[in-house]
Amino acid sequence: MNEVVPSHVAIIMDGNGRWAEKRKMKRTKGHQMGAKALKRISEYVYDKKINVLSVFAFSTENWKRDKEEVDYLMDLFLKSFKANFDTIKQKGVKVVFSGIKDRLNDKVIKAMEKMSEETKNNKNGIFNICLNYGGQDEITNATKRISKDVKDGVISCDDITPALLNKYLFNDLPPIDLLIRTSGEYRISNFMLWQMAYAELYFTDTLWPDFDEKEMDKALLAYNKRDRRFGGVTKK
Secondary structure, X not given: OOOOOOOEEEEEOOOHHHHHHHOOOOHHHHHHHHHXXXXXXXHHHHHOOOOEEEEEEEEHXXXXXXXXXXXXXXXXXXXXXXXXXXHXXXXXXXXXXXXXXXXXXXXXXXXXXHHHHHHOOOOOOEEEEEEEEOHHHHHHHHHHHHHHHXXXXXXXXXXXXXXXXXXXXXXXXXXXXXXXXXXXXXXOOOOOOOOOOXXXXXXXXXXXXXXXXXXXXXXXXXXXXXXXXOOOOOOX
């Protein structure tokens, strides 16, 4: 069987805290190891010719966590951006961010803007980092923008199609082909709801810091065994 490579892979990187707790370490150590896993996987997927990688880095609900943990995560984002940026840039990958900038500190926003600007013309793939992100917020925001453009006469109601709405999202990305969630949880947790309409879902008990190239290959193998009919019937 010829390997079919998904064009767009999305990952809910879950289990950092539990990884640390199992080892009687602080939760921040789990996040540190999770950042290393992200660097490893974000480099690997583009070698596999996957075009778009979307990762759930921080949700709008994560602000409910202890301030110490949130502050650590924001600092870790800065360090991770710098550690991972050169390799991603050298691979010719475009970096984009999905989410709301409200509540993010100036240093994080400046780092995001720098990465986006310096890679905006890259053509070898897209790395979509979902930071302060919520799927319902994304659709709500898109709806407000469409409503304003209808009111202002930029578009008419008849112009509204799924393809048009996609352009009003945080980023105009192709549909997700494969969603991976680590740590044994079976939820999509308000992640890229619109883009996930026909995604194949892959759940693994592996905690995110332990997710490596072999685990990624397992997910891709499972994807290749799926019969993607998109509402139709497979011809025999």
